[in-house]
Amino acid sequence: MEAKTNAKPSSLRWAILRQAVLRKSHENPDNQSPSAIKRISRKTHQGFNLIPGQVVEDHVDEESNFRDVRICYTLPVDGSPKLFVKQRVDNGADLSDFEVSNRYNVDSTGLVCQWPSEEVLAYFCLSHADMFRSKRVIELGSGYGLAGLVIAATTEALEVVISDGNPAVVDYIQHSIDANCTAFGNTKVKTMTLHWDEEVTYNISNTFDVIVASDCTFFKEFHNALACTVKLLLKDAGPSEAIFFSPKRGDSLDKFLDKIEENGLQFSIIENYDSEVWKHHQGFMADNDSWPSYDKHHCYPLLVRITL
Template sequence: AARERWKLLGRALKQRATNGKVEAVSVRRFESFGLLKTRKAREDDTIPTEREGANKEDAKWFQYSCDLVPNFKMDIRQLGGSFTYEALIGFNNTGNVCIWPSEEVLTYYCLKNKEIFRNQRVCELGGGMTCLAGVAVAIASAAEEVVLTDGNEKSVENVEQIVQRNSAQFGDTRVACQVLKWDEQDRVDRLTGVYDHVICADCLFFDQYRQPLVDCIFRILKPNGVATIFAPRRNQTLEDFCRRAEPFFRVATVENYEEVVWALHLKLQTEDRDRYNPDIHYPVMLSLTKQ
């Protein structure tokens, strides 16, 4: 799903890029709600992990923190400040250029509500190159287990490096990474009824993936398990996902789920209308409870 996101943007960018490079800031008009603090890792922090290969010079480590959780920090591996169109949609670099607003908000929400994950088995679906929210849950929540997944092998390789880098902070929480494609029935079947909680950000936009995502979530959740999903409405794609989910889940759609995010949303609509489009930038919260 992350790769398809970049393909969509890449097709538009290819017609506009004249020098073969596009600065990351130009990819999206609106980039962040500013909920997380980010800084480049200090030089003495940038110890290469065992799995980093020949292209490690193209990646940068950043440290994320959040005022909600004192002393919380996590190191996340991302690409540098610019990239070619080919890198934008390339298999090696998918999802590793920047953090999307829905991922940012999901991470913030999970940190604010970290107690709901205590002693839970948690799975992040479609986490891309960072699995930002899942890593945050693994560090902050005292979950029993957190499994970080994406359908792209290179994404999962990058997440494995992030897990290795942050492993000292996981405490008793078991953390694992794996490739998981929602429509690969055999692999999904092995996880039937395993998880108490599924988290997911901005994975609803392509028609061919919505039904497999519904089926995957239903399969891997325990009875009465919950999926927390953040995604923009984006041309009725969220509504279509909800219609597909309703036969299997109790579905709750929440617009105003957190006061800080809501206040920023209202402010952006009046003060930054040229860049901020709620239909594609404001993450709506979906809560799916398995029936």
């Protein structure tokens, strides 16, 4: 019988899930063709267009067949260097992405795209450089790490660690660090594979003046581990804080903040934290054509400031 090649995306996703659970490479679930199961479509996301970027290099890896690009970001501050960020833009998810997620107990959303909240975080950091000067900074769940790279290149931070729990994502970040090494001045910049659900054993507990993160509160199963990680990493001597940008996404953000309080941390929420970001937000709310299906609870990141 001929294998199915036109199955619905939902059917393909269930097939991928079944294959990931069974871990039997020889099995062909639901009679789907291997090529259909291997790749499924991924949702693309629009951004706030705060930091202009254009593709300057386009490359297809012969082994993985993924399409990688290098994007040149022009930072909207005079005298700032251009930043080059390597990321995947292939319109598919590979089974290996799910296998890595299972192996390391992490999600694979960092490989999907440059998320809108990450761009807002990067823009905010660029506009508030003083809060990072001479500080030790870590970005959690960084994805492709635009915000961490911006901090490293423009704020005169002492050290910037750009971390993610997915080692495939960390590889992309390292490529970008190498490509921008001349832009960092005296700032020490490095990557780290950091899992929130493990005890922090990297000799970095009680180390950081500032933690930054964007859109890291969606998965509720990671809330307590993330809150514990924030508490462990923040310096308890001198002022320190975590800066999160996250949409409400139903009750997800509220549930995370419950865990923040349970871990003895304090927080404040700011809705209108930057005039330019707010102007873009209001424009999207007024004009559905500029960002179709824009919903403030799922698209607009609130600023959450967390302290010990």
